[in-house]
Amino acid sequence: MRSESRQSSVGLTSVIGADPARIIEAIREVLPSPAVLPLHEPIISGREWEYVRECLDTGWVSSVGTFVDRFERMLAERCAVQRAVVMVNGTAALQVALQVAGVEAGDEVLVPSLTFVATANAVSYCEATPHFVDVEASTFGVDAATLSSYLAANTEQKAGRSYNVKTGRRISAVIPVHVFGTPVDMEALLDLAKKFGLAVVEDATEALGSTYKKRPCGSLAALGVLSFNGNKIVTTGGGGALLTNDTTIADRARHLTTTAKLPHPWAYRHDAVGYNYRLPNLNAALGCAQLERLDELVAAKRELAERYRAAFRNVPGCRIFEAPSFTKPNCWLVPLLLDYPDRAMLEQFLQAAHAAGILARPAWEPLHHLQSYRDCPAMPLPITENLVERIICLPSGPALAGVK
Numbered sequence: 001m002r003s004e005s006r007q008s009s010v011g012l013t014s015v016i017g018a019d020p021a022r023i024i025e026a027i028r029e030v031l032p033s034p035a036v037l038p039l040h041e042p043i044i045s046g047r048e049w050e051y052v053r054e055c056l057d058t059g060w061v062s063s064v065g066t067f068v069d070r071f072e073r074m075l076a077e078r079c080a081v082q083r084a085v086v087m088v089n090g091t092a093a094l095q096v097a098l099q100v101a102g103v104e105a106g107d108e109v110l111v112p113s114l115t116f117v118a119t120a121n122a123v124s125y126c127e128a129t130p131h132f133v134d135v136e137a138s139t140f141g142v143d144a145a146t147l148s149s150y151l152a153a154n155t156e157q158k159a160g161r162s163y164n165v166k167t168g169r170r171i172s173a174v175i176p177v178h179v180f181g182t183p184v185d186m187e188a189l190l191d192l193a194k195k196f197g198l199a200v201v202e203d204a205t206e207a208l209g210s211t212y213k214k215r216p217c218g219s220l221a222a223l224g225v226l227s228f229n230g231n232k233i234v235t236t237g238g239g240g241a242l243l244t245n246d247t248t249i250a251d252r253a254r255h256l257t258t259t260a261k262l263p264h265p266w267a268y269r270h271d272a273v274g275y276n277y278r279l280p281n282l283n284a285a286l287g288c289a290q291l292e293r294l295d296e297l298v299a300a301k302r303e304l305a306e307r308y309r310a311a312f313r314n315v316p317g318c319r320i321f322e323a324p325s326f327t328k329p330n331c332w333l334v335p336l337l338l339d340y341p342d343r344a345m346l347e348q349f350l351q352a353a354h355a356a357g358i359l360a361r362p363a364w365e366p367l368h369h370l371q372s373y374r375d376c377p378a379m380p381l382p383i384t385e386n387l388v389e390r391i392i393c394l395p396s397g398p399a400l401a402g403v404k
């Protein structure tokens, strides 16, 4: 990737920029019919009505109920972990995951700048500080190689823990994010985490159904987090889950998210400042119905990605992103990648696309640009800066992918 961007700046005259009109044409070739093409909308055509009706008929609508337990079991099985603990949303699950991983107030947590703001917000809720790290262009995920040399030069080790030499703060964890459902190269990252004494919390909120070297995303580190927000591949309206093989940690997370109440038939006794973060049964009922169709959704999305790939084969100046062969992404969102960064063209395209009802989106504003996070520590972020001016997320919802 680095050699590629060097090439494009050297041979500038030979580089052909992408043309917004040609991109729109290619999208319409794949998706000719609907007038408006949303980025990602849920599909409610399985057993959702049946399960939600069961909640309503029985009165089990709140945070205790059979669908909560069933959804947790289904998730654990699907993601090949011992336990899943469901919560009100993915951000809450990230926060609790960091807490049970041992992140404390005053720590720093390594977070990619190329992610949704929730990843960094979860760190802030722990009264810790995000420390932004760069990504690889081949996966959009944390680059273990550059991070390793950065940490070697900028931290000191004491009793198996890493401290930022500039701020003096402990760096206690790293959050790899499987951006748009593309798995991070986790093996290298787990090695690095071991070397520097970091806890690893996998932000798999976009990656339910993705695999890395045949293993499900969310199960690759000690702790993984999923989201079931309305725009994710499986939705509960709003919801999230923590995944782990450590039953003690799962019990702790469950306890913390149910106000840390000690079990007793009538007494209200709590042994910590807990949270009211448990997922209601109504939402879990939706989740069970949605999760039953995950294989179908993933297959349809992979197929949509292939149709986009074919349509863009002859469109100059851009290509459909291709994940490395050791991964199988869920293709939650299909990214189109411009050959070189071009913010003006990107803006022009988004204007034209939205005017035409094609609700494509750019990548997020990198977090180190946001007012709340601009003063946080950060390593050099050249790949992030490059990618945010090249990424276009194409309409990728299940209905557009042909799911009925």
Ligand SMILES: *Cc1c(COP(=O)(O)O)cnc(C)c1O
Pocket: 089, 090, 091, 092, 115, 116, 118, 119, 177, 203, 205, 206, 227, 228, 229, 238, 239, 240
């Ligand atoms: C959706 C998302 C979250 C948060 O999930 P919510 O359920 O919306 O709170 C966190 N990180 C990333 C990368 C996400 O896409």
